[in-house]
Amino acid sequence: MKIAVLTAPGTFEIADEPPPTCGPDEILVRVAACGVCASELDTWQGRGAADFPRHPGHEVSGTVLEAGPEVSTLTPGDAVAVWTVERGFAEFVAAKADRCRPARDLPAEEALLEPVACAVNAVELADVRLGDDVVIIGAGFMGNLVQQLVALRGARHVIVADTRADALKRARRLGATAVVDSLAESLPRAVRGLTDGNGADVTFEVTGAQGPLELVGDTTRMSGKIVLVGFHQGAPRKLPLGHWNWMAFQIVNAHFRELPTIMRGMTAGMRLLTSRRLSLDGLVTHRFALADINEAFRTAVEKPEGFVKATVTVSAADEAAPGQVEAR
Numbered sequence: 001m002k003i004a005v006l007t008a009p010g011t012f013e014i015a016d017e018p019p020p021t022c023g024p025d026e027i028l029v030r031v032a033a034c035g036v037c038a039s040e041l042d043t044w045q046g047r048g049a050a051d052f053p054r055h056p057g058h059e060v061s062g063t064v065l066e067a068g069p070e071v072s073t074l075t076p077g078d079a080v081a082v083w084t085v086e087r088g089f090a091e092f093v094a095a096k097a098d099r100c101r102p103a104r105d106l107p108a109e110e111a112l113l114e115p116v117a118c119a120v121n122a123v124e125l126a127d128v129r130l131g132d133d134v135v136i137i138g139a140g141f142m143g144n145l146v147q148q149l150v151a152l153r154g155a156r157h158v159i160v161a162d163t164r165a166d167a168l169k170r171a172r173r174l175g176a177t178a179v180v181d182s183l184a185e186s187l188p189r190a191v192r193g194l195t196d197g198n199g200a201d202v203t204f205e206v207t208g209a210q211g212p213l214e215l216v217g218d219t220t221r222m223s224g225k226i227v228l229v230g231f232h233q234g235a236p237r238k239l240p241l242g243h244w245n246w247m248a249f250q251i252v253n254a255h256f257r258e259l260p261t262i263m264r265g266m267t268a269g270m271r272l273l274t275s276r277r278l279s280l281d282g283l284v285t286h287r288f289a290l291a292d293i294n295e296a297f298r299t300a301v302e303k304p305e306g307f308v309k310a311t312v313t314v315s316a317a318d319e320a321a322p323g324q325v326e327a328r
């Protein structure tokens with residue numbers, strides 16, 4: 001089978017490998033699509049981990065080809081959303097069945113289990129309450145998910161800030177009650193204006209960048225919550241901790257590593273997606289064939305106008321059983 005291997009920074013090569021075998025508690029999946037995750041871009045750009053080759057790809061959707069004898073939740077032919085830790089940019093992947101969820105009739109490119117679980121868990125941990133005023137800084141893919149989930153929680157104001165006009169337009173379409181171009185106007189002033197001078201009950205930081213960390217303390221009310229959803233890779237960040245301390249903020253670290261929480265988020269996220277309470281419709285803006293995976297990553301780094309999320313799709317021409325693929 002074909003699999004994308006990151007052999008050096010900026011360089012994926014398509015290798016031919018035997019398809020994985022399916023363990024007793026695993027399923028073998030024919031991959032339809034695998035999302036390009038912002039968390040993978042640092043590695044692709046040569047920052048952080050230095051060991052190569054690497055096999056990224058953890059946001060997989062596809063069809064069950066084979067289920068191990070201990071698997072009772074999924075059967076061959078089922079559409080499935082898969083969380084693997086790696087090797088997702090391939091024609092086939094094996095995964096623990098308990099880390100997969102039925103995708104039912106969702107479009108394959110929208111059955112993105114891991115990012116949806118992360119967003120669900122962030123909003124759950126933040127415990128947004130009925131009537132809360134909420135600020136979301138960052139209207140990229142994760143910000144768009146968080147925004148929709150915050151609205152489901154019954155917030156009064158959902159105020160979305162970004163610096164890109166197309167992102168703000170999309171946030172508006174997804175139901176933001178106000179959008180703020182934080183380059184063109186003062187976000188703290190805009191928030192105070194909308195919240196009777198109080199500031200937000202909850203501010204989500206969904207960029208993983210330094211800039212918004214200097215802003216969140218000025219958009220949040222005393223004793224309100226600052227929720228860190230962004231993945232802060234690279235150089236250590238600077239926090240205005242004295243101010244945060246004085247304002248008695250609750251600081252919520254919404255970066256999840258432990259399995260039971262991630263799995264619960266996957267279940268809740270797929271319930272919301274398959275019932276269309278949460279929608280990724282229109283958010284997968286760029287699609288690339290496996291052979292063009294370098295272009296997919298380059299595009300995710302460069303974020304051209306209108307970019308939200310890229311997926312690598314395995315083309316219909318590759319749809320054969322593993323044995324046939326191996327024999328080619």
Ligand SMILES: [Zn+2]
Nearest residue numbers: 037059114115
């Ligand atoms: Zn991801």
